[in-house]
Amino acid sequence: MKVEKAYTAIDVHVAGEAFRIIKDAPFIHYSSLEQLDEQFPRVYEEVINLLLNEPRGFAGLNGCLVVPPFSRDADAAVVFFNHGGTVPLQYGGIVAVITALLETGQLSEKESNHYKIETVSGVIPVTAVMENDEVVLVKLENEPCQVVETNVSFSHSELSQYSLVQADQLYAIFDKGSVPFEIRVEDLSELRNWGKSINKEFSKLSIKVTPVLLDRTSLNTGVIKTVTLRGDNFIVRSPGFGATAACYTSLLSKDLLSIDQPLENESIFNSKLKAELTKQIESSYQFTFTCRAFITGMQTYVLDPTDPLAAGFLLK
CATH class of the missing domain: 3.10.310.10 (Diaminopimelate Epimerase; Chain A, domain 1)
Structure with a gap:
C-alpha cells in the first residue's frame, strides 16, 4: 500500500x-x-x-x-x-x-x-x-429561542398543522397524534415517508425548515420523544439540541409545561438529552443542556x- x-x-x-x-x-x-x-x-x-x-x-x-x-x-x-x-x-x-x-x-x-x-x-x-x-458531565446553554408562528397549515394538503420555532435554525414542530405510527425503529419506513412528504411541501414554499415530529404522551413525567428530519430526508441520530430547545419552547408557549419542569427528550432509539429553562425574556427562552459524550x-x-x-x- x-x-x-x-x-x-x-x-x-x-x-x-x-x-x-x-x-x-x-x-x-x-x-x-x-x-x-x-x-x-x-x-x-x-x-x-x-x-x-x-x-x-x-x-x-x-x-x-x-x-x-x-x-x-x-x-x-x-x-x-x-x-x-x-x-x-x-x-x-x-x-x-x-x-x-x-x-x-x-x-x-x-x-x-x-x-x-x-x-x-x-x-x-x-x-x-x-x-x-x-x-462524566457536560453542561452548556443554547441561544434564546422563540415561537415564530403557531397552527400553520400547508395549502391544498392533508398534512397536519405545525408550529414554527426559531432556535439554532428554523424548526417546524408536528404533533405525533396526527400520524398513525410511533416514533420507534420498527416504524422507520413510515417515519421516512412522512418526512419526505413534509420536506416536499416545504420545498414548494422555498424556505429552509427542519421538521420535528413530537410525541408528548409522557409529558406529565417530563419526557418527550422526537424524531428530526434533515432536508435530505436523513433522520438525525440524536434527539438534537436545537430540536429539543424548539420543542421545549413550543410546549412552554402553549402552557403545556411548567417553567420549573425539566425536560428529557428521547430519540428514536432512546438516547436522551436533558434540558431545563435557564432564562425567559418576554417570549424568548434559553435552556441549559446536560449530557455526556x-x-x-x-x-x-x-x-x-x-x-x-x-x-x-x-x-x-
Missing part, C-alpha cells in the same frame, strides 16, 4: 450523533476563524470527502476541525462541517470536542470545570466535570493514490 496522505481523528458520539474530530489537517494561511470557515469548503474539499464520505464515513457523520483559539478567553477554536460544507455552530460538536480534548490530555483540566470554545458564532462557555480522567475510536485514515474510491461516495 502506498500512502499519499494521512489524517488522525478522534470519533465521538453525543446521544448517538457521531462526530469526527481532526487536529492535523493541512496548513493554510488565515487571519481569523471566520476566514478559515469561509475558505474551508474549497480548500479542504478533499479532506471532507476523504473523512466523511463512505467507505470511511457515512451520510450522518459530522466533522470538527480543532485549531488554536484567536480569542484570549477561549481554550480552543473549532470549525464545524458536514458533507454540505461548514456549519456555524453544533452544540453536540461542542460537547464532543471538550470531551475529546480533556480525555486525551490535549486540554488541561481546570478546578473550576469551566471552559470556552471559540466558534464563528462566538465563544461558547461550557462546563465539563471529570472523574477518574473521564468526562463517549469516545468511540482513534484512527488514522489514509489515502492510497491508487484507490479508485478516493473521493468516496454516499448512500442515503
Whole structure:
C-alpha cells in the first residue's frame, strides 16, 4: 500500500450523533476563524470527502476541525462541517470536542470545570466535570429561542398543522397524534415517508425548515420523544439540541409545561438529552443542556493514490 496522505481523528458520539474530530489537517494561511470557515469548503474539499464520505464515513457523520483559539478567553477554536460544507455552530460538536480534548490530555483540566470554545458564532462557555480522567458531565446553554408562528397549515394538503420555532435554525414542530405510527425503529419506513412528504411541501414554499415530529404522551413525567428530519430526508441520530430547545419552547408557549419542569427528550432509539429553562425574556427562552459524550475510536485514515474510491461516495 502506498500512502499519499494521512489524517488522525478522534470519533465521538453525543446521544448517538457521531462526530469526527481532526487536529492535523493541512496548513493554510488565515487571519481569523471566520476566514478559515469561509475558505474551508474549497480548500479542504478533499479532506471532507476523504473523512466523511463512505467507505470511511457515512451520510450522518459530522466533522470538527480543532485549531488554536484567536480569542484570549477561549481554550480552543473549532470549525464545524458536514458533507454540505461548514456549519456555524453544533452544540453536540461542542460537547464532543471538550470531551475529546480533556480525555486525551490535549486540554488541561481546570478546578473550576469551566471552559470556552471559540466558534464563528462566538465563544461558547461550557462546563465539563471529570472523574477518574473521564468526562462524566457536560453542561452548556443554547441561544434564546422563540415561537415564530403557531397552527400553520400547508395549502391544498392533508398534512397536519405545525408550529414554527426559531432556535439554532428554523424548526417546524408536528404533533405525533396526527400520524398513525410511533416514533420507534420498527416504524422507520413510515417515519421516512412522512418526512419526505413534509420536506416536499416545504420545498414548494422555498424556505429552509427542519421538521420535528413530537410525541408528548409522557409529558406529565417530563419526557418527550422526537424524531428530526434533515432536508435530505436523513433522520438525525440524536434527539438534537436545537430540536429539543424548539420543542421545549413550543410546549412552554402553549402552557403545556411548567417553567420549573425539566425536560428529557428521547430519540428514536432512546438516547436522551436533558434540558431545563435557564432564562425567559418576554417570549424568548434559553435552556441549559446536560449530557455526556463517549469516545468511540482513534484512527488514522489514509489515502492510497491508487484507490479508485478516493473521493468516496454516499448512500442515503
